[in-house]
Amino acid sequence: MLIPFSMKNCFQLLCNFKVPAAGFKNTVKSGLILQSISNDVYHNLAVEDWIHDHMNLEGKPVLFLWRNSPTVVIGRHQNPWQECNLNLMREEGVKLARRRSGGGTVYHDMGNINLTFFTTKKKYDRMENLKLVVRALKAVQPHLDVQATERFDLLLDGQFKISGTASKIGRNAAYHHCTLLCSTDGTFLSSLLKSPYQGIRSNATASTPAFVKNLMEKDPTLTCEVVINAVATEYAASHQINNHIHLINPTDETVFPGINSKARELQTWEWVYGKTPKFSVDTSFTVLHEQSHLEIKVFIDVKNGRIEVCNIEAPDHWLPLEICDQLNASLIGNKFCPIETTVLTSILHRTYPGDDELHSKWNILCEKIKGIM
Numbered sequence: 001m002l003i004p005f006s007m008k009n010c011f012q013l014l015c016n017f018k019v020p021a022a023g024f025k026n027t028v029k030s031g032l033i034l035q036s037i038s039n040d041v042y043h044n045l046a047v048e049d050w051i052h053d054h055m056n057l058e059g060k061p062v063l064f065l066w067r068n069s070p071t072v073v074i075g076r077h078q079n080p081w082q083e084c085n086l087n088l089m090r091e092e093g094v095k096l097a098r099r100r101s102g103g104g105t106v107y108h109d110m111g112n113i114n115l116t117f118f119t120t121k122k123k124y125d126r127m128e129n130l131k132l133v134v135r136a137l138k139a140v141q142p143h144l145d146v147q148a149t150e151r152f153d154l155l156l157d158g159q160f161k162i163s164g165t166a167s168k169i170g171r172n173a174a175y176h177h178c179t180l181l182c183s184t185d186g187t188f189l190s191s192l193l194k195s196p197y198q199g200i201r202s203n204a205t206a207s208t209p210a211f212v213k214n215l216m217e218k219d220p221t222l223t224c225e226v227v228i229n230a231v232a233t234e235y236a237a238s239h240q241i242n243n244h245i246h247l248i249n250p251t252d253e254t255v256f257p258g259i260n261s262k263a264r265e266l267q268t269w270e271w272v273y274g275k276t277p278k279f280s281v282d283t284s285f286t287v288l289h290e291q292s293h294l295e296i297k298v299f300i301d302v303k304n305g306r307i308e309v310c311n312i313e314a315p316d317h318w319l320p321l322e323i324c325d326q327l328n329a330s331l332i333g334n335k336f337c338p339i340e341t342t343v344l345t346s347i348l349h350r351t352y353p354g355d356d357e358l359h360s361k362w363n364i365l366c367e368k369i370k371g372i373m
Helices: 008-013 041-054 086-092 126-140 186-192 224-239 259-267 321-331 338-351 356-370
Strands: 002-004 032-036 062-066 071-074 095-098 106-108 112-120 146-148 154-156 160-163 165-169 173-181 200-202 245-248 279-289 292-303 306-313
Touching (some): 032 041, 041 095, 041 112, 041 173, 041 259, 062 224, 086 186, 106 112, 112 126, 112 224, 126 146, 126 154, 126 165, 126 173, 126 224, 224 245, 306 321, 321 338, 321 356
Parallel strands (some): 032 062, 032 245, 071 095
Antiparallel strands (some): 062 112, 071 106, 112 173, 146 154, 154 160, 165 173, 200 279, 279 292, 292 306
16 A cells, blocks of 8 residues: 655654654654655665665665666666766666666666665665565466575576566665566667677676566466566565555655755766776777778776876877877876866867868767767
């Protein structure tokens, strides 16, 4: 059953804040099931941070259910240029988010359910959570072949991944979250999670490719709504709590003080891109010149999302060495992103006004460089 989360004292009961406990005082004894009314990834990730940082989970675990509009979510220690097609995401308006947990890259849309299991550090148990999800699915469809693996994934029919796992373990609290594919756009997922960028060298955590499948492809009755209710029912039974799903607004500062600042931080370039582990790009591309192809070599070191070393080499007869040197020097210290390169193009046009041939070559070069960002 879905009920609006308006009795805020129920939530305060589980928090460290020193406020009078009332509302559901007699019914909330050993846990809570929450569901976000927002489809914004940054606000939903902020809820995870807020619960982890502020709630007293001793004997009171929490299940948080949430779905997002189209978003690619990378792990805490991942490189987005390695993991996804950023150019396609920009074209399609797909968001990019970096979560605070480790693990690999996943695609979220409204056909995917996210489940976050909050417990104390001592009670943290990913396999037990996954077994709970398996029981929930089999309660709806007893003949469904779903199994948890040693990698903490869920496989359908022994080969198709329907759920991936990640987690964060703090000093006292921990959470384990996983996806659950019900009716996700599989074609879009495959296109977005395929990096077109060449020559990247990095020690960042790499995702493990897998064949995926939606639950609704196996059984059309396994909609997101049906699965959410099934998981909530099984969770309530396992923890001996009421199976009410409490709807929450993750932007409500009266319930989650300070949560909007957490959401804003998760959207910043410094977090999404700047937290990428140091990497280098060593690649080349060709440009057409007088019916022949010329090779342009590019070597770039990127640290904290900004260009630390840049060496772009072009044939001197095509682009003067001093122009290449100026480009290299101009890029150092700038963000490794297409917008910065566009700004540099405008600067050169002002530096060398009226030189249309130089502008044309510079534009070609900058467009090629933007293609690797």
